[in-house]
Amino acid sequence: MGRNVRLRLESRIVYVDLVHEMTEGLARRMGFAKPMALNIGLAVREAVINAIKHGNGMDASKRIEVSFEQDDGLFRVRVRDQGPGFDWTHTSNPLDRENIFRTSGRGIFFMKHFVDRVEFQRRRGQGTEVVLEKKFEQAGRAGRGGEVIKRRKG
Amino acid sequence: MKANARHHGKVTVVDLSGKITIGEGDIKLRQAVNSILDEGRKNVILNLGGVSYMDSAGIGELVACYKRAREKGAALKLLNPNGKVQDLLILTKLQEIFDIYRDEREALASF
Numbered sequence: 011m012g013r014n015v016r017l018r019l020e021s022r023i024v025y026v027d028l029v030h031e032m033t034e035g036l037a038r039r040m041g042f043a044k045p046m047a048l049n050i051g052l053a054v055r056e057a058v059i060n061a062i063k064h065g066n067g068m069d070a071s072k073r074i075e076v077s078f079e080q081d082d083g084l085f086r087v088r089v090r091d092q093g094p095g096f097d098w099t100h101t102s103n104p105l106d107r108e109n110i111f112r113t114s115g116r117g118i119f120f121m122k123h124f125v126d127r128v129e130f131q132r133r134r135g136q137g138t139e140v141v142l143e144k145k146f147e148q149a150g151r152a153g154r155g156g157e158v159i160k161r162r163k164g
Numbered sequence: 165m166k167a168n169a170r171h172h173g174k175v176t177v178v179d180l181s182g183k184i185t186i187g188e189g190d191i192k193l194r195q196a197v198n199s200i201l202d203e204g205r206k207n208v209i210l211n212l213g214g215v216s217y218m219d220s221a222g223i224g225e226l227v228a229c230y231k232r233a234r235e236k237g238a239a240l241k242l243l244n245p246n247g248k249v250q251d252l253l254i255l256t257k258l259q260e261i262f263d264i265y266r267d268e269r270e271a272l273a274s275f
Contacts, residue, residue, distance in 0.1 A: 023187040048217065048248060055219055059186055105257050113228045116220040116256060123255060 016077040021066040021091075023059075029076055030055040033087060036078050040085055041146065050085065050144050053124035056117040057089040057140045065091025065138050085144045091137040098130045098138075165189035165215075167196035175207040175272050176200050177243070181214030184222030193222070197229040197240070206238040207275040211268070213244035218252055230262065239263075243271050 015036065019025045033054040037047035058074060066072035072092040079086040102109050104116045121128045127143040165182035178196055183189055193210075200208055210229070218226070233240035241263040245253055253259040265271035 026186060045248075052217065052219060055185075059219070059221070110257060110261060111227060111231060113224040113231075114220070116223055119256075120220055 014077060014079050016075065018073055018075050020070045021062045021068060021072050021074055022070055023062060025074075026055055026058050026062070029058045033078070037085060037144075040080055042085070042144070046144070046147075049124040050087075050142075053121045053128070053142050053144075054087050054089065056120045057087070057128075057142060060096070060117050060140070061089050061091035061093075061138070064096040065093035067093055069093075083146050085146070087142045089140045089142070090133070093137050095132050095138050165192050167192055169196065169200060171205075172272055174205075175209060175275055176205050177209045177211055177268070177272075179211045179214065183216050184218040184225065186219055186221035189218075190221045190225040193225050193229065197232065201233060201236050201238055206236075208233060208238060208240045209243050209265075209268075209271050210240065211243040212249050213246060215245070215249050217248040223252060223256060223258070227258065239275065241265065241271055241274065243268055 015032075017029065017032070019029070030051045034047045034051035037050045038044065042050065054076070058076065061074045062068060066074065074092075075088075075090040077088045079088075098118060101118050102112075102115055104110070104112065104119050109115065118128070121140075121142060125142045125144045127141070129141045131139045131141065133139055165180065165184055165188060168179045170177050170179070178200070180193065180196075184193055197208065197210075210226075230240050242253075243265050245264060250259075253262070253264070263274065265274065
């Protein structure tokens with residue numbers, strides 16, 4: 011694949027599957043094993059759901075932008091919305107006893123569990139960007155990015 | 165996601181397959197369980213053996229089904245979560261909340 015792929019979509023839940031499948035497919039082409047590609051897909055899926063629901067408030071006229079980058083041993087995905095922003099700093103821990111029975115509030119928890127790094131950035135007047143990164147861990151199976159890591163470790 | 169209900173005496177087993185995710189799977193799961201509870205049935209087993217994965221919305225709906233069942237004086241148990249679904253139940257600590265079975269006969273006999 012090329013080094014960068016970018017999608018620009020209306021804020022519609024029907025596109026969540028599309029982004030998930032594309033993420034998994036790209037991760038597989040980069041050399042991630044199937045279970046790990048699914049994990050990355052699930053993390054990006056949650057970021058896209060957040061962007062549509064909480065970022066853009068389900069307003070289909072607002073866009074979400076998803077970009078995929080392979081960068082020096084990393085698979086990086088950026089998910090941007092055009093909303094007023096949401097407060098990601100006050101998310102409760104879904105594992106706390108009082109939250110176990112909550113029917114929502116696990117999206118960011120899933121993102122953080124399934125990839126190595128999740129970073130939220132508020133873009134002044136332009137919405138929120140979530141950056142998700144997953145390192146190539148198995149050099150032998152990771153394609154070009156993995157070779158970079160192998161060389162550095164070697 | 166597909167949901168097919170079958171009755172074994174007082175117990176209803178719902179065979180679920182596909183993925184339980186936002187926008188379709190979560191809604192179908194809600195409809196399937198609501199329909200069973202509305203019929204007044206009190207013993208429900210969700211057979212997750214054919215479910216490949218869930219997202220946060222799917223997990224949330226599973227919890228909502230559990231709570232609705234309890235509110236109606238019914239019990240909802242899980243059968244055969246595999247692979248990623250089992251991982252997610254462990255990750256979210258929901259395996260401590262749900263009664264989970266590997267064997268259908270054992271699940272049926274548990275009510």
